[in-house]
Amino acid sequence: MTMIAGIVLFVSFFLLLLFGAPIALAIILSSVATFLLIVPFDVAILTSAQRMVTGIDNFTMLAIPLFVLSGIIMNNGGIAFRLVNFAKVLVGRLPGSLAHTNVVGNMLFGSISGSSVASAAAMGRIMTPMQTNQGYKKTYSAAVNIASAPTGLIIPPSSVLIVYSLVSGGTSVAALFMAGYIPGILWGLAVMVVAYFMAKKEGYSISETPNTKDKVYIVGSAIPSLFLIVIVIGGIVAGIFTATEGAAVAVLYATLLSLIYKSLKVRDIPAILKETIEITGMILFLITASALFSLVMSYIGLPEALSRALLSITENQIGIILIMIAILLMIGTFMDITPAVLIFTPIFLPVAQTFGMDPxxxxxxxxxxxxxGNMTPPVGSALFVGCSVAEVRIENVIKTLLPYFAAVIIVLLFVAFIPQISLFLPNLFGL
Structure with missing residues (x-):
C-alpha cells in the first residue's frame, strides 16, 4: 500500500505541475487524493484542514513575514548603494574589480535583505551600467550577478533556514544562522575566483581607488547598515531575543535607518506592506500545503520506505550523500526552495541521521x-531577474554561467564532506 500511495502522491503532484497548476495547489490536491485512498472522505478532509492550520501555528513562523518586511524596507531605503561603495573599498584593486564589487555587494545586501531576487535586482541595477561603461560584456556582468545573488539565502538572517528549522523538528535557528556564514562566504569567494580568471582573460580594467578621505566616508556611511547584522544575529546568538524578536528588531532598525537616510517616505509604506503581504501569503500558503504533504508522507510511511530504498542501493555514506545531493540539485532546477525544503527534508533527514549526520x-x-537552483533554468528566479536587469537573453548567459556553476558545486561538496565548515561557528559559540 505504501508503494501505491507514494506513486499516486508524486505522480499526481508532478502531473499537476506539468499542467500548470500553482505549486501549492498541486501539493494540496495530490495530498488529499492520496489521503482518500487510505481513509474515509470525511476523515481525509477534516484531518487535511486541521493539519494545514496547525502547520503554520508556530511563533517562530512569525519571523518570516518580519524578515520579508525588513528586506523590502531596506531594498527601498537606499542601503544597497552604500553597500556597493563599501564593497568597492574592499575589492577595488582586483582585475575585474567591478565584478568583485558586485559579488561582495550581493553577499552583504543579500544577507541583510534575505532575498536572492531583491539582491540580484538591486545590485544589477547599480552595477550593470557601471560595468558596461568600463567595457565589460553584459553576459559577464549578468553571470557574476546571478551566480552570487543566492549567497544571501545562506548567509543569515535567512528565512530558508527558519523553514528548515521548523520542518526538521526544531533544529536551533541560532545554530543554523551561525552555520550559514562560512558556506555562504565560500560560495561568494568561489564566484570571485572564477570572475578573476575570466576578467584576466578579457583584460578588464581595475577601477579607480578612492582616496583615504573618501574611504573613511564610505566605510562610515556603510557601518549603520552593516550594524543591522551585528544587532540581529548577535542578539539571537547571545540569547537576548528569539529569531522572531530579532526579525521585529530588524524591521524597526531598517525603518529608522531608511528614515534617517531620507530614502523612505511615509507614502511608500502602503506599497511596502502590500508587497510584504503578497510575498508572505505565498510563502505561508506553501508551508501550510507542505505540512499536509509531510503528514501524508508520514502516514503512509514514505520517508522510511525511501530511506530503505536508498540504503539498498548502497550503505556507503559518501555514496548516499552524493545521491541525495544529485536529487536536490535536480529538484532545485524546477522547484522553488521553500517547498523543496519542506517536502524533501522529512525524506532525507532520517537517512542522514542513520549515519550520525548533524541536523x-x-x-x-x-x-x-x-x-x-536560483541560478539555473527553468525556474531560477535569480537567473530571470539578473538577465532582465542586464537586458540580456537567458540562452546567451548560460554558457558564461557554467564555470560559476561548477565552482559552486565544488564548494557544495566541501560543505557536504567537511562537517566543520558548517559546524565550526555553532560549536565555537556553544550552540
Whole structure:
C-alpha cells in the first residue's frame, strides 16, 4: 500500500505541475487524493484542514513575514548603494574589480535583505551600467550577478533556514544562522575566483581607488547598515531575543535607518506592506500545503520506505550523500526552495541521521544544494531577474554561467564532506 500511495502522491503532484497548476495547489490536491485512498472522505478532509492550520501555528513562523518586511524596507531605503561603495573599498584593486564589487555587494545586501531576487535586482541595477561603461560584456556582468545573488539565502538572517528549522523538528535557528556564514562566504569567494580568471582573460580594467578621505566616508556611511547584522544575529546568538524578536528588531532598525537616510517616505509604506503581504501569503500558503504533504508522507510511511530504498542501493555514506545531493540539485532546477525544503527534508533527514549526520550540517547541505537552483533554468528566479536587469537573453548567459556553476558545486561538496565548515561557528559559540 505504501508503494501505491507514494506513486499516486508524486505522480499526481508532478502531473499537476506539468499542467500548470500553482505549486501549492498541486501539493494540496495530490495530498488529499492520496489521503482518500487510505481513509474515509470525511476523515481525509477534516484531518487535511486541521493539519494545514496547525502547520503554520508556530511563533517562530512569525519571523518570516518580519524578515520579508525588513528586506523590502531596506531594498527601498537606499542601503544597497552604500553597500556597493563599501564593497568597492574592499575589492577595488582586483582585475575585474567591478565584478568583485558586485559579488561582495550581493553577499552583504543579500544577507541583510534575505532575498536572492531583491539582491540580484538591486545590485544589477547599480552595477550593470557601471560595468558596461568600463567595457565589460553584459553576459559577464549578468553571470557574476546571478551566480552570487543566492549567497544571501545562506548567509543569515535567512528565512530558508527558519523553514528548515521548523520542518526538521526544531533544529536551533541560532545554530543554523551561525552555520550559514562560512558556506555562504565560500560560495561568494568561489564566484570571485572564477570572475578573476575570466576578467584576466578579457583584460578588464581595475577601477579607480578612492582616496583615504573618501574611504573613511564610505566605510562610515556603510557601518549603520552593516550594524543591522551585528544587532540581529548577535542578539539571537547571545540569547537576548528569539529569531522572531530579532526579525521585529530588524524591521524597526531598517525603518529608522531608511528614515534617517531620507530614502523612505511615509507614502511608500502602503506599497511596502502590500508587497510584504503578497510575498508572505505565498510563502505561508506553501508551508501550510507542505505540512499536509509531510503528514501524508508520514502516514503512509514514505520517508522510511525511501530511506530503505536508498540504503539498498548502497550503505556507503559518501555514496548516499552524493545521491541525495544529485536529487536536490535536480529538484532545485524546477522547484522553488521553500517547498523543496519542506517536502524533501522529512525524506532525507532520517537517512542522514542513520549515519550520525548533524541536523545543522545536513540543513546546510540541503539549503546550499537547493539554492543553486536560483541560478539555473527553468525556474531560477535569480537567473530571470539578473538577465532582465542586464537586458540580456537567458540562452546567451548560460554558457558564461557554467564555470560559476561548477565552482559552486565544488564548494557544495566541501560543505557536504567537511562537517566543520558548517559546524565550526555553532560549536565555537556553544550552540
Amino acid at each position: 545543522v550540517h545536513f540543513g546546510m547541505v540541503v539549503c546550499f544544494a537547493l539554492c543553486i
